[in-house]
Amino acid sequence: MTKTPFTITRINNACVLISIGEHHILTDPYFLDVSFIGITELAAIEVKDLPPLTAILGCHDVTDHWQMEGLVDYPHDKDDVTLFVAMDSQVITAKEAGFSQVEVLEWGEKRTLGANLIIESVEGQNMLKWTVNNYVIRLGATAIFFGGEARDLSPLAEYYKNNGSVDIAILPVNGVHLMSYYQLVMTAKEAVEATKLLGAKQLFTIHDAHRPIPFFININSSGEDAEIAASKETNIEVIRMPTGQVWSNSSLSA
Template sequence: MSTIAVTRVTHSCHLIEIGGRTFLTDPWFSTRPGYYQGEPIAIGIGELPDLDAVLISHDHYDHCDLETFATYRDHGVPFVVAETVVDHARRTGFDNVTGLQPWQEIEIGGVTITAAPAKHGVHEITFVLRAGDDAVYFAGDTLLIPELAEIPERLGHISVALLPTNGLHVRPAHNMQVVMNADEAAELTAVLAPELAMPHHYAFTKGWLGDRLITSSDRDPRHYLDAARKLAPDTTVRIVEPGIRVEL
């Protein structure tokens, strides 16, 4: 039986099963003006399984919806987060919180969780979860930066990579790019050489007006699929709808 499974909840929110444990990444279970998933929220908070930990890459609402997630039944669940998220998590009633800097790690239930570097509009980390020979890399919504090439050197083989692909730009900030695009995600796929890669963070929309005035992005994950086929032909890429559980 597979020891790794990933279920997309929505956006960058996933359930990751590895080493017999279950982890939730970047919870986002509500909407507000200008922040829409652009796809279903496949699993409600009350429908979540018992979690071994919650991983949060940074403090943007669409990755750190803790006011909504505060309705989760177990406020003792461990949180492993970027250090800028620690106070936010505690304010919303979660006391078992560990903040990590890049390359720091913690073990939960036999699974080693290592923070990896990231670059975004705010402080961010990404995560590698490892149990034995199995490893999942969760990239949040980072840009492609040279430090990410150190992941296989420092942490070994990656089995599954979950990567953002929409190349989000912020128009009022001189059209600054804040998320890797499809081609850059394919470059990272070639570096990590996972057996399986899944795109995320592509359906997000700020609504018809916000998409015209505030952000621009590529909402078609097939562009990543095409680029990865060229740059990382040995990796299987799956575009997965919310609610679908994929086993490796």
């Protein structure tokens, strides 16, 4: 079965724009630079230049993944956008920014937007005070996995067991640890393993733009480490894109 063409535009950090069919889905919005967050990339797209969005997905409620202040000036009808989030606090800030269609999507739940776009919430992790969601976007035979703050591998293996493979895994690779000992996201090597567990052959790297903060934030790996790890797995392609660049799956088929 032929796969539906889609593109992924990397905006910065874990914020990407996924365009598939007639739909545009924005993930983990972060458009306004906040110096103490420590993101080394500026947003490659201005909010005013976004297309009309079908959905916005938020993995959890931390500024570098959920910055609704940056979307206050979204230029299209906010009532036409459905937002799926992991935490009640995200609902509050989304509504403060003028978005009315906001829902906490519990792990294992799915919603259909329009006639055929399916958004699924996949178990992430409970982390300190945060709940973390992963998501799968489905249109026809195409499935895109997005885990902006993904860390744990076992839920991904379980997802594959119950639902089959995805076409591409969009995953973090810098292995951020809090104060050296508490892991927040998966490492590059774990991202390659996660891609395998999901049955995908391509890993699109994100969450690779944090700077270390002494005694607080440690960066344990990078996209380059993902390429090294994947070089030992002949069927895994690592896709590393500069901000503002667009990747297309137009050559994929099944």
